[in-house]
């Protein structure tokens with residue numbers, strides 16, 4: 001796919017237009033972000049606005065910079081300029097640990113980050129490793145077991161016995177031990193069978209609706225991502241080329257042709 005193809009998507013949305021897709025209760029903002037790796041700039045003047053309890057899905061071709069956005073919020077990339085805030089607090093220069101601890105930004109790893117020989121419970125408690133009070137981690141882990149029977153049944157089993165879907169559930173749950181308010185989720189459905197994809201989106205939906213978590217999601221499966229999310233951003237070559245309500249993008253002709261195989 002060439003960049004030209006995206007010109008059909010029209011003029012890039014302005015920061016004001018993006019802001020209108022969020023409600024007044026702003027939670028996470030990214031403004032004028034130029035970021036990348038080493039000296040290479042991947043994101044160019046990128047803006048994003050998410051209100052409290054809102055979900056935003058980033059879609060776009062391989063290499064567009066979707067993961068780099070999550071990396072920038074969490075502190076895994078080089079930020080050249082721009083500002084990232086959570087609840088009005090400037091977090092641009094905080095370390096990842098500080099972000100997790102002070103403003104509750106959690107990044108859900110998708111790179112098979114479960115420790116196979118540790119038990120499910122031990123894996124879960126690892127999520128709270130930077131907490132000063134380990135009792136709190138135990139309490140949170142207990143709450144998670146109450147909620148997810150799949151994990152409870154296997155709490156004393158080594159994590160390597162989990163199925164792919166259960167493993168993804170453990171990865172998500174581990175981030176929850178820190179009681180984050182913002183979840184950064186990179187391709188939660190990748191490599192999963194359909195029934196587990198459904199489960200993962202149900203869990204994310206539960207966290208958004210019942211626990212008011214703000215979710216920034218990257219999803220290769222654009223249909224699933226846009227069906228799930230309140231708002232979608234289409235990214236190409238480090239820039240937003242189109243944004244809208246998830247449902248509107250789902251029925252947008254150009255998005256359909258480019259990303260939904262329609």
Ligand SMILES: Nc1ncnc2c1ncn2[C@@H]1O[C@H](COP(=O)(O)OP(=O)(O)OP(=O)(O)O)[C@@H](O)[C@H]1O
Nearest residue numbers: 037038042060061062063064065066067068069220
């Ligand atoms: N750690 C890194 N060091 C250097 N360059 C990187 C690094 N991670 C990504 N890149 C480069 O940054 C660009 C954007 O990558 P990114 O991973 O953000 O894309 P993406 O939209 O998530 O793509 P995909 O859909 O394939 O996951 C790519 O050109 C990639 O090669």
Ligand SMILES: [Mg+2]
Nearest residue numbers: 066067068218
């Ligand atoms: Mg990626």
